[in-house]
Amino acid sequence: MPTDLAIELLVRVLSTAGIVIGITLAVERLGPKIGGALAGLPIVIGPAFFFIVRDHSVAFSANAAAASLISLTATQAFLIGYIAVAAKSRAAIFAATLAWVVCAWVLSWIPPSPWTGLLIFLPAMIAVRFCSRRFLRPFTPGRARGTLTLLVVRGVAAGLLVAGVTAASWRLGSVWAGLLISYPIGLTVIAMTIHHRSGAAMVISTLRAVILGVLSPVAFTFVLAVLLEPLGAVLSFFLALIAGVLATAGLINVQRTGASA
Secondary structure, rough: HHHHHHHHHHHHHHHHHHHHHHHHHHHHOOOOOHHHHHHOOOOOOHHHHHHHHHOHHHHHHHHHHHHHHHHHHHHHHHHHHHHHHOOOOOOOHHHHHHHHHHHHHHHHHOOOOOOHOOOOHHHHHHHHHHHHHHHOOOOOOOOOOOOHHHHHHHHHHHHHHHHHHHHHHHHHHHHHHHHHHHHOHHHHHHHHHHHHHHHHHHHHHHHHHHHHOHHHHHHHHHHHHHHHHOOOHHHHHHHHHHHHHHHHHHHHHHHHHHHHO
């Protein structure tokens, strides 16, 4: 395997594993609202787009970012799918995945545009946030079940999945590359791990916070798609990362001040 490819795959594995482990522990220590906001950081799609921007043309990269932004609406379908079934079954991930696949397939027919992506995402986020409220359940914070070793194994498994999906997406063109990069593999393992370790009520509250947390990758992909052509790869990528981090910081501040619903 060429050295560059090995490094690329290793970065994807470690970045995904890091967010899965870190966010799961953050939820257990900081609570589901702040943990859910942190889960939205573009730590998974960030490295993927770093390599896309590095290896492809500006036009390809901008198109992939716009498609990724549109795909983030399917992440909202994934979240409400998991939330709706979580209290009934540990197999909620199947409902969430099916919701994502159906939504992403429909969205794949829409021509990629950052502005179109925003117009689709924002109403969907508001609707999902409103609908998810009825599934909230009271819970008492407690010590999570399971060992840290199992959590690390799951995190690495998520990283391997991300590496595989993003590597395969290169052959599918900019639109499907963007769509597949935004598949919530990290959230899949985060949700399953929290569900197992802390129960349905905790995972529902966490994923409800993630509904807003997805604003971070939305900010990242929007800024990247809009600024790539006028500013170039390096500056636009840097500004996109800042936009994603600021979105998360703003959500955390809102949660801490108690201004959120």
